[in-house]
Amino acid sequence: MWTVVFIAQNKPEAEKIKNKLTEEGLLVKTKPLGCSKNAEAASYEILVPASEIDEAMEIMNSF
Structure with missing residues (x-):
């Protein structure tokens, strides 16, 4: 099951976070609200x- 770990304020911010998590080997989806x-x-x-x-939370807390 997919779980929301963060809500980005815009698409560029969402892409930055997605790329960082993906670089660390996580599966990531983004979904517009x-x-x-x-x-x-x-x-x-x-x-x-x-x-x-x-x-994911550990990675996000590091940047």
Whole structure:
């Protein structure tokens, strides 16, 4: 099951976080929130498998 570990304020921030977690070997998905007409400005959920939550949080706390 996929679990939200962070909500990014925009697409560039979401991509930065996704790339960092992926570099560390985690599976990551991003999902836009709401129905913003400007995808770049929408908030994004950062999701990882439930089994990787602790590792994802450790990585995110380090930057």
